[in-house]
Amino acid sequence: MTDTTTQTAVTSRYEMVVGLEVHVQLRTRTKLFCNCSAQFGEPPNRNTCPVCLALPGSLPVLNEAAVELASRAALALGAKVQEESIFARKNYFYPDLPKGYQISQFDKPLATEGSLIIGEQANGSAIRIGITRVHMEEDAGKSIHDRFAAATAIDLNRAGVPLIEIVSEPDIRSSAEAGSYLRLLRQLLEYVDVSDLNMEEGSLRVDANISIRERGATKLGTKTEVKNMNSFSGVERALDAEFARQAAILDAHGRVEQQTLLWDADRGTVRPARTKEGSHDYRYFPDPDLPPLRLTKDWIERIRGRLPELPDARRRRFANEYRLSAYDVDVLTASPRVSEYFESVARAHGDSKAAANWVMGEVLAALKNAGLTIERFVVRPADLAKLLDMVRDGAVSHTAAKRIFALMTQSGDRPEQIAEREGLAQVGDETQLATWVDEVITAQSAEWQRYVGGEKKLLGVFVGAVMKKSGGRADPKKVNQLLAARASG
Amino acid sequence: MSTAALSVAELARRHAEGTAAPTDAVEQAFARATEVRAGADGLNAILAHDREAALGDATQVAQLHREGNRPGPLAGVPVVVKDNLATLTMPTTCGSRVLEGYVSPYEATVVSRLRSAGAIVVAKTNMDEFAMGSSNENSAYGPARNPLDPTRVPGGSSGGSAACVASGIVRVALGSETGGSVRQPAAFCGVVGVKPTYGRVSRYGLVAFASSLDQVGVFGRTVDDAAIGLAAIAGRDRFDSTSADVPVDDYRSLATESLTGVVIGRPREYFPESLDPRVRERCDATLDSLRHLGATVRDVSLPHTDLAIPTYYIIAPAEASSNLARFDGVRYGPRAQTPALREMYERTRSNGFGPEVTRRILLGTYVLSAGYYEAYYKKAQEVRGLIATDFRRVFDSGVHVLFTPTAPTPAFPLGSRSDPYEMYLSDIFTVTANLAGIPAMSVPVGRVDRLPIGGQVMAKHFDELTMFRVAYAIERALGEDAHQ
Numbered sequence: 019m020t021d022t023t024t025q026t027a028v029t030s031r032y033e034m035v036v037g038l039e040v041h042v043q044l045r046t047r048t049k050l051f052c053n054c055s056a057q058f059g060e061p062p063n064r065n066t067c068p069v070c071l072a073l074p075g076s077l078p079v080l081n082e083a084a085v086e087l088a089s090r091a092a093l094a095l096g097a098k099v100q101e102e103s104i105f106a107r108k109n110y111f112y113p114d115l116p117k118g119y120q121i122s123q124f125d126k127p128l129a130t131e132g133s134l135i136i137g138e139q140a141n142g143s144a145i146r147i148g149i150t151r152v153h154m155e156e157d158a159g160k161s162i163h164d165r166f167a168a169a170t171a172i173d174l175n176r177a178g179v180p181l182i183e184i185v186s187e188p189d190i191r192s193s194a195e196a197g198s199y200l201r202l203l204r205q206l207l208e209y210v211d212v213s214d215l216n217m218e219e220g221s222l223r224v225d226a227n228i229s230i231r232e233r234g235a236t237k238l239g240t241k242t243e244v245k246n247m248n249s250f251s252g253v254e255r256a257l258d259a260e261f262a263r264q265a266a267i268l269d270a271h272g273r274v275e276q277q278t279l280l281w282d283a284d285r286g287t288v289r290p291a292r293t294k295e296g297s298h299d300y301r302y303f304p305d306p307d308l309p310p311l312r313l314t315k316d317w318i319e320r321i322r323g324r325l326p327e328l329p330d331a332r333r334r335r336f337a338n339e340y341r342l343s344a345y346d347v348d349v350l351t352a353s354p355r356v357s358e359y360f361e362s363v364a365r366a367h368g369d370s371k372a373a374a375n376w377v378m379g380e381v382l383a384a385l386k387n388a389g390l391t392i393e394r395f396v397v398r399p400a401d402l403a404k405l406l407d408m409v410r411d412g413a414v415s416h417t418a419a420k421r422i423f424a425l426m427t428q429s430g431d432r433p434e435q436i437a438e439r440e441g442l443a444q445v446g447d448e449t450q451l452a453t454w455v456d457e458v459i460t461a462q463s464a465e466w467q468r469y470v471g472g473e474k475k476l477l478g479v480f481v482g483a484v485m486k487k488s489g490g491r492a493d494p495k496k497v498n499q500l501l502a503a504r505a506s507g
Numbered sequence: 508m509s510t511a512a513l514s515v516a517e518l519a520r521r522h523a524e525g526t527a528a529p530t531d532a533v534e535q536a537f538a539r540a541t542e543v544r545a546g547a548d549g550l551n552a553i554l555a556h557d558r559e560a561a562l563g564d565a566t567q568v569a570q571l572h573r574e575g576n577r578p579g580p581l582a583g584v585p586v587v588v589k590d591n592l593a594t595l596t597m598p599t600t601c602g603s604r605v606l607e608g609y610v611s612p613y614e615a616t617v618v619s620r621l622r623s624a625g626a627i628v629v630a631k632t633n634m635d636e637f638a639m640g641s642s643n644e645n646s647a648y649g650p651a652r653n654p655l656d657p658t659r660v661p662g663g664s665s666g667g668s669a670a671c672v673a674s675g676i677v678r679v680a681l682g683s684e685t686g687g688s689v690r691q692p693a694a695f696c697g698v699v700g701v702k703p704t705y706g707r708v709s710r711y712g713l714v715a716f717a718s719s720l721d722q723v724g725v726f727g728r729t730v731d732d733a734a735i736g737l738a739a740i741a742g743r744d745r746f747d748s749t750s751a752d753v754p755v756d757d758y759r760s761l762a763t764e765s766l767t768g769v770v771i772g773r774p775r776e777y778f779p780e781s782l783d784p785r786v787r788e789r790c791d792a793t794l795d796s797l798r799h800l801g802a803t804v805r806d807v808s809l810p811h812t813d814l815a816i817p818t819y820y821i822i823a824p825a826e827a828s829s830n831l832a833r834f835d836g837v838r839y840g841p842r843a844q845t846p847a848l849r850e851m852y853e854r855t856r857s858n859g860f861g862p863e864v865t866r867r868i869l870l871g872t873y874v875l876s877a878g879y880y881e882a883y884y885k886k887a888q889e890v891r892g893l894i895a896t897d898f899r900r901v902f903d904s905g906v907h908v909l910f911t912p913t914a915p916t917p918a919f920p921l922g923s924r925s926d927p928y929e930m931y932l933s934d935i936f937t938v939t940a941n942l943a944g945i946p947a948m949s950v951p952v953g954r955v956d957r958l959p960i961g962g963q964v965m966a967k968h969f970d971e972l973t974m975f976r977v978a979y980a981i982e983r984a985l986g987e988d989a990h991q
Contacts, residue, residue: 118832
């Protein structure tokens with residue numbers, strides 16, 4: 019029996035119940051409670067001060083920019099931003115946690131009761147994943163165990179960098195749903211521009227709580243927490259692995275133990291964490307150094323008013339306004355910058371289908387080849403629109419346009435300049451075209467007689483020959499017309 | 508003659524005029540410290556001093572005046588600060604082994620403010636370890652002694668600062684309060700001690716004991732010395748989110764006012780049957796003097812007073828257990844040399860903290876633990892609310908200030924209180940002001956067997972002005988009787 023069939027059998031018997039905790043680093047200039055730079059990649063311990071080093075006597079002062087970004091994210095998730103939230107201390111000892119506690123939010127978080135729609139059920143109803151809470155907290159530093167022999171190095175550059183933790187309800191029922199949730203969450207956060215969302219740099223981290231139960235059961239099973247996934251596909255694989263592990267335990271009439279597990283991506287398995295995280299008592303209490311965070315209704319509404327168009331709304335609008343297929347809409351709205359790029363091209367050029375085809379085809383391929391994001395793309399939307407205008411107006415052939423585009427991606431030059439410089443302007447001049455047509459007819463007179471005699475499929479041969487003679491510049495429409503005229507004349 | 512014979516106002520005036528030199532004042536402070544043996548061989552009031560830096564600062568103050576800069580209210584006045592306030596040149600140990608040799612790379616806001624007011628910081632003073640104690644006997648560097656009777660304690664936790672003022676080394680000193688740690692040693696040493704309203708003074712650079720109770724306080728030889736000291740450090744600081752944006756009054760402005768129209772409450776819970784009759788007598792005599800100055804004295808009740816000590820000993824240790832977690836040997840202070848992380852923590856902290864600090868960390872950890880939080884910490888916060896309400900009710904009823912004994916007894920002999928609970932009771936009249944966040948101060952009201960007794964004036968939030976008005980009046984009314 020293969021793994022896949024085992025999986026299917028298990029899946030038909032049990033279902034997984036998953037809640038995700040997503041930590042997102044906010045893209046503030048400075049840390050959450052001090053003026054140190056929050057920049058990634060500085061030399062170790064460069065971005066530190068008495069506050070984030072927890073020197074005796076130092077005190078935290080809340081960064082208001084972080085509150086604004088956190089609130090933006092919460093509002094984008096449809097969550098209720100609270101007029102009063104409280105910072106609490108989460109107490110535990112670890113060398114990269116300078117104060118011996120992390121300032122977080124506990125029983126009064128910044129926002130509660132949001133949701134994210136991740137797709138549709140077979141019956142057409144929305145699959146909605148509830149968001150329990152969005153809270154703010156500071157990051158810890160980094161312990162580096164592999165740099166020095168028999169010693170651990172501590173880098174506190176990250177200590178105090180602002181995070182939000184987005185906690186979902188246990189509404190996720192499959193690894194695929196978990197993947198959709200994470201991809202759509204990342205997309206949403208990219209739209210509201212609150213984070214760099216870079217999993218390699220740790221600005222987006224995912225922990226999963228998973229339990230399983232027999233299909234149809236309503237009671238929740240014992241959950242485990244799975245950590246250490248460094249990609250979304252890693253999360254999906256880890257959930258499947260943990261699902262299978264728990265199912266095997268239940269099938270053997272065993273009991274799932276509540277514990278923290280680490281995903282080992284190389285082996286494709288989970289293993290228990292060294293410390294028993296579940297046994298920690300964090301002794302939360304309100305941080306007496308920070309007054310309650312009070313936000314007025316007006317302030318919250320101002321932040322809401324400044325939210326950009328969110329992915330759902332943009333998808334709907336693109337479908338209506340540009341008459342695009344569902345697939346095209348999804349590709350074009352996947353990233354906010356790409357969608358804005360498309361929209362600029364479509365508006366300047368007018369033919370949204372042509373704009374969509376070019377952006378989804380040539381533009382995305384060029385970005386992929388160059389390993390670039392669209393922010394750094396040298397081809398300006400107005401120039402691409404101009405190129406599409408030239409194609410529509412017959413000033414360049416489609417083939418030439420691709421060539422011109424390739425040159426635009428290298429130089430950033432304008433399409434007219436390139437067409438002229440490279441001699442790629444389409445030839446529509448009747449005299450020149452007639453000369454080429456006549457030369458081809460003369461050179462292939464036998465075939466021409468067969469064509470005139472009724473063998474219509476030979477037309478393509480003549481068009482191709484003329485195009486070749488012109489170096490691809492002849493206007494194919496006019497060539498067709500000329501050949502037809504010669505045949506009938 | 509020691510410059511400490513001159514009031515702060517007078518000394519600063521002479522320095523501003525150029526008729527006295529700040530370097531002389533500093534030299535005299537060090538001379539007096541030597542004379543009274545304030546160091547480890549005598550009073551043990553001073554843990555660190557930096558003569559060169561102090562003289563350098565004094566020279567600079569004089570230089571700034573010559574260059575036409577406006578002299579500050581503490582121009583060239585020598586001061587000492589408690590060893591839990593971060594200073595740049597001298598170590599900041601908090602009276603603990605865990606911070607032995609630690610020198611802060613930044614300066615506490617209050618120290619910066621004192622210095623910009625012209626003060627010269629000459630020494631760091633002894634204290635109970637991390638400000639946990641009422642006798643200074645919990646210092647890892649040995650107890651400070653009471654200058655009026657070296658067999659007795661100076662009080663605590665700011666015992667070293669009180670002793671420095673009482674022995675004439677300086678006229679002004681900074682201490683800190685969490686539950687009476689300025690007022691009680693002020694009472695024991697016969698000087699003035701002020702705990703301002705919570706939020707009146709920045710805590711940035713004050714090594715935290717219990718953040719919701721901690722407040723920097725001021726000692727003065729006289730009420731006026733203390734008023735000048737407090738004015739120099741008071742006011743909002745953007746580095747302390749709990750400091751308040753409330754205008755700072757001129758605390759000296761009502762120094763000579765009569766007390767006509769002032770209503771003074773005498774809370775019965777602060778004069779219990781068990782109170783030392785000599786303490787009661789001195790306090791009631793003081794109230795009589797205040798009546799003569801035009802005040803009305805009214806009996807009032809603060810019914811939740813008896814809950815203050817248990818409430819305090821839940822909240823303060825809870826916050827302390829968290830605040831003291833950073834002393835782990837990782838970034839500063841001595842580190843136990845052992846390869847295993849957990850053992851490094853345990854040994855660093857076991858070696859670094861004394862028994863009282865260890866007791867409070869354990870107590871605080873316990874009351875915050877899952878399953879106990881509701882019963883202890885949360886409950887204590889509720890009771891704290893009741894205690895604050897007691898004060899609000901009394902002040903709302905038209906009472907301007909309250910007058911009580913500062914401590915139930917005069918200074919007790921070194922080593923006489925071995926039971927921690929008995930020691931905790933010496934703060935019974937002072938912890939309430941910390942729990943309620945109101946300002947309170949102790950002024951000398953006389954002596955019993957040559958030992959000073961302090962009277963406590965408490966006022967409503969941010970009404971230090973009225974508190975000082977009454978304190979000035981007490982000082983004026985009692986005159987030399989305050990020290991006899």
